[in-house]
Amino acid sequence: MRCKDIIKYLEQWAPKGAAWEKDNVGLQIGNPEGRIKNIMLSLDLSEKVINQSIEKKCNLIITHHPIFYHPLKKLNFFADRISKQIEKIVKHNINLYSAHTNLDFTKDGVSFQLAKKLQLEDIKLFKPLSNNQVKLVVFVPSSHLDKVSAAMHKAGGGVINEYSHCSFRSEGTGTFKGTDKTNPTLGNAGKLEFVREMKLEMIVDKWKLGPVTDAMEKAHPYEEVAYDILSLHNKNVNYGMGAVGRLKNSMTSKEFLKLVSTKLHVKYLRYTPGRKNRIKTVTVCGGSCVDLLDEAINKNSDAFITADLKYHNFHNAEGKILLVDAGHYETEAPILDEIQNRLKSFLNKEDIKVLKFKGSTNPIIFYNKLGAN
Ligand SMILES: [Zn+2]
Numbered sequence: 001m002r003c004k005d006i007i008k009y010l011e012q013w014a015p016k017g018a019a020w021e022k023d024n025v026g027l028q029i030g031n032p033e034g035r036i037k038n039i040m041l042s043l044d045l046s047e048k049v050i051n052q053s054i055e056k057k058c059n060l061i062i063t064h065h066p067i068f069y070h071p072l073k074k075l076n077f078f079a080d081r082i083s084k085q086i087e088k089i090v091k092h093n094i095n096l097y098s099a100h101t102n103l104d105f106t107k108d109g110v111s112f113q114l115a116k117k118l119q120l121e122d123i124k125l126f127k128p129l130s131n132n133q134v135k136l137v138v139f140v141p142s143s144h145l146d147k148v149s150a151a152m153h154k155a156g157g158g159v160i161n162e163y164s165h166c167s168f169r170s171e172g173t174g175t176f177k178g179t180d181k182t183n184p185t186l187g188n189a190g191k192l193e194f195v196r197e198m199k200l201e202m203i204v205d206k207w208k209l210g211p212v213t214d215a216m217e218k219a220h221p222y223e224e225v226a227y228d229i230l231s232l233h234n235k236n237v238n239y240g241m242g243a244v245g246r247l248k249n250s251m252t253s254k255e256f257l258k259l260v261s262t263k264l265h266v267k268y269l270r271y272t273p274g275r276k277n278r279i280k281t282v283t284v285c286g287g288s289c290v291d292l293l294d295e296a297i298n299k300n301s302d303a304f305i306t307a308d309l310k311y312h313n314f315h316n317a318e319g320k321i322l323l324v325d326a327g328h329y330e331t332e333a334p335i336l337d338e339i340q341n342r343l344k345s346f347l348n349k350e351d352i353k354v355l356k357f358k359g360s361t362n363p364i365i366f367y368n369k370l371g372a373n
Pocket residue numbers: 065286287288328332
């Protein structure tokens with residue numbers, strides 16, 4: 001199995017195109033054609049992660065956080081932590097791949113796994129992304145409508161949430177007049193033709209536009225295919241930030257905090273109480289998602305679980321929503337099990353192990369009077 005085959009599989013789930021525009025996801029270091037022996041999963045890269053990968057003969061490390069996030073201006077193998085990691089990875093022919101905000105924004109991604117860990121039900125994306133879809137409109141003779149439509153759907157066009165094969169078809173008259181250099185499928189060169197055609201339109205995620213357009217052109221019978229690509233400002237319900245779900249049975253704030261603490265293995269939670277003591281609807285977002293706080297309040301969530309919160313964020317939430325900072329590492333860690341399960345089922349006939357880093361890459365340690373723990 002080549003590195004690029006594993007990447008292709010992962011990106012069908014979490015497409016690179018769905019990532020935040022300033023993010024840097026994908027293969028960070030490596031050779032897409034390289035053969036993969038074993039795979040190591042970790043939220044972050046660290047020297048311990050690299051050492052364990054070498055020991056377990058893993059030549060592909062998949063992390064959530066990309067190593068190249070801020071521009072790298074020099075490599076200092078002696079003093080700089082990132083440079084040293086790069087040196088070691090290259091020396092040991094290890095491939096490094098990162099799925100970051102694309103994995104945050106996808107269904108069953110980071111926030112979905114956090115929601116599942118907290119036993120939420122009826123989980124949905126909380127805030128759909130927008131401005132990342134187009135409408136592809138093509139004019140096709142009815143004899144080839146099904147063929148063109150099937151090819152476009154197969155390439156990924158016309159998906160709206162849990163519905164695939166979404167399109168609209170209308171009938172009309174197309175006109176054309178070819179020069180004497182043309183060889184029209186219908187009618188004759190040099191003559192103005194009027195042809196009954198179907199207008200076929202469907203929504204396409206921007207990053208699938210290339211494959212869908214190629215498939216459309218291949219399946220289309222005309223020498224020159226007439227089509228329009230229109231920008232959309234729709235919400236893209238296929239991808240979004242955070243997740244929202246409901247507890248099967250409502251519980252008190254204290255009971256819910258205990259659940260969060262137990263399920264995410266967090267010894268200390270920072271929180272502020274909300275407007276009511278019973279918790280039923282919960283919004284979650286793994287990592288740093290304070291930007292969703294106001295929307296979670298406005299949408300009447302009883303609790304919001306995220307991380308990296310500041311003092312004044314708690315002031316803003318106090319008395320409105322149970323706001324919980326459950327730790328960046330802790331709210332994102334559940335995704336590793338999902339990546340592992342998916343890769344294991346994809347690679348079930350291959351002799352490739354998919355391992356999770358044994359240890360923690362969380363740099364934050366809690367201290368109390370009894371000592372660090
Ligand atoms: Zn993160």
